[in-house]
Amino acid sequence: MADAVLIEKVKETLDAFRPQLQADGGDMEFISIDDENKVHLRLTGACGSCPMAVMTLKMGVEQYLKETCPEITEVVQEE
Numbered sequence: 001m002a003d004a005v006l007i008e009k010v011k012e013t014l015d016a017f018r019p020q021l022q023a024d025g026g027d028m029e030f031i032s033i034d035d036e037n038k039v040h041l042r043l044t045g046a047c048g049s050c051p052m053a054v055m056t057l058k059m060g061v062e063q064y065l066k067e068t069c070p071e072i073t074e075v076v077q078e079e
Contacts, residue, residue: 006071010039013068017061021047028061031078038074039065053077 026047062075
């Protein structure tokens with residue numbers, strides 16, 4: 001399990017990215033960070049059913065997170 005400092009840093013980074021999703025009627029929910037430093041998220045609203053959700057997650061959220069939190073290895077979508 002990730003330490004509290006990393007979790008807080010990830011949540012702050014996600015909060016900075018969140019308005020981009022909300023502008024299109026979507027959002028995301030932080031679930032956890034596992035032992036391999038993978039961030040688990042749930043996309044909600046319009047993003048939850050969007051066919052481009054995987055691209056948004058990988059090319060948008062994951063890339064942004066890795067720039068600010070280099071410890072993160074991957075972002076994984078939870079159902």
